[in-house]
Amino acid sequence: MPTANNIRNICIIAHVDHGKTTLVDFLLKQAGTFQTHQRVEDRVMDSMDLERERGITILAKNTSVRVGDVKINIVDTPGHADFGGEVERIMGMVDGALLLVDAAEGPLPQTRFVLRKALAQGLKIILVINKVDRPDARVDEVVNQAFDLFVDLGANEEQADFPIIYACARQGWCTLDVNEIPALLDGSKKNTLKPLFDTVLEHVPAPKISADNDFQLLISNLAYSDYVGRLTIGRISQGTVKKNQRVIRRGVDASGNPKNETFSVSQLFTYEGLKQVEVNELSAGDIGVIAGSELVEIGDTIVGSESGVALPRILVEKPTLGMIFSVNTSPLSGKEGEAIQSRKLRDRLVREVRNNVALRMEETATTDQFRLLGRGELQFAILIEQMRREGFEFMIGKPTVLYQTGENGEKLEPMERAVLDLPEQYSGDVTRMFQGRKGLLTKYEGGSGHGSNRIRLEFDIPTRGLLGMRSKYLTITRGEGLFSTFLLEYGPHKGDLAHRQNGALISDRTGDTVEYALMSIEERGVLFMGSGVPVYEGMIIGEHNKENDLNVNCCREKKLTNIRSAGAEFLVTLAGTRKMSLEQCIDWIDEDEWIEVTPQSVRIRKKVLNGNLRSVKREERIN
């Protein structure tokens, strides 16, 4: 049983893609977690299907390594802003943070967000300048920028006196000496991640243990096991807990009043590498897993006796976006998955909100619809994707911004800073697009980021203006632009913003699409589908090239004639369709439209299906 002196608890934080999960791979490998013959997948901590498919981390996860007789618990965190709540909730488990910064990109919006949280938590920070192997690395400049960021965020003297490590996570080495980088790059010198391990042991304090021996743990994360059910994850702040011990969960009920539950600890686990190993006892300072209660929630405290008190609940930033989830009311409902009824939809959303502190749920005026509140389109898209993989059918509406009311009754809306890094030749188009969305250019920096023909632009822009922008930005910059944002604060409402310039092409009947019919519609806009696709009245099949909607017959067959044309028949095919991904659909839809999600399809439809009951004019369909 380790005492706190041979434990260190750290997290790894950074902007998206700066190499956190890759670094964990090599920390595990070099600490001898795997047998030499064992083949280890890249980014082994990204274990969820969706994480592997998208190449990003979505959930914070624990692991540990042993260096000598010290156990280092490590929490890998996601870098995408939409999953910022994951970072916020694990901060209380650790005493130190490795702050990774890409040697070419430098600090970006999420670097700022996570560093601010880490400083507020009083964590000891180690700066890791990663990807020093990049040809466009600019190490000195990036170190200076990181230093400025610490100062800017109000780091105290001790915090601003951070050790700096230069690393190439992908090759598994690092150094404390910036002058050694060239030799390490050309292979004339070799190193490992030992300097990083040493720095952690030296600079990150061992977990403080209170003199009070009464067991206490703040629940920072949850997991689920098919064998033992719901699992509590947290750091034991004081005392010890044993298997079969009776403990008390100090939680809250739906209205926030204290609610206690006594339960018996059925199993205890500790992290050893990627495995959870069962133990009989956990003691202060360690991060562990407790089974035995199905009711545990993030933010609850588990204590060992009646006199044990609850720790302050974990607070995270408030949601800024809302999205309606609805029972599927489409004519094709139930054909491809389980068309869940409102109770089950509600239960599923409640379960999500219990596991994810950054999400909230609200009832609406109708019992078939629920409003989920969160941080970004990607956060919603991931949940939607998970639910369709579970076999569910449901509908979602356009994401909407959550407004607030100011002191004098004025309407306030969330504002964000968008930081863009892009090839200079696209700057004109991009600036025009952002300004058209009420963006205010606050910074124009040449020669930064990846190489000299790139520029960095910063805009202050309403969250509302950013909705649906990502895919347009990527189109304009031919996929070469980087785009990230962070929330500033609520500001005065910036006035009306048109969401979409184009109307929809809408099927006026039920049937299957026919190539012949689609060919005549094609000149009216962009089709989202080819032939042979089942459609219904009110379902959207494409984007109209005018502002109004257009109801079309996309099921019309060619009339058969017995006169053969003299010339050879041409085989005419559709020029091309734009297959819409779930995220593109979320970017695209208007308030009077739904996205219908099933395990097999993502369809877009009008809320009002009957063509006679809805207007095609924009000003009449959206108020």
Ligand SMILES: Nc1nc2c(ncn2[C@@H]2O[C@H](COP(=O)(O)OP(=O)(O)OP(=O)(O)O)[C@@H](O)[C@H]2O)c(=O)[nH]1
């Ligand atoms: N050139 C170079 N690429 C690296 C290095 N470390 C990581 N990468 C690459 O950077 C990309 C992102 O790496 P990840 O480890 O997934 O980054 P992450 O910070 O975990 O990303 P999120 O968890 O999604 O925020 C991958 O393609 C890695 O191969 C490095 O030292 N040098």
Ligand SMILES: [Mg+2]
């Ligand atoms: Mg990652």
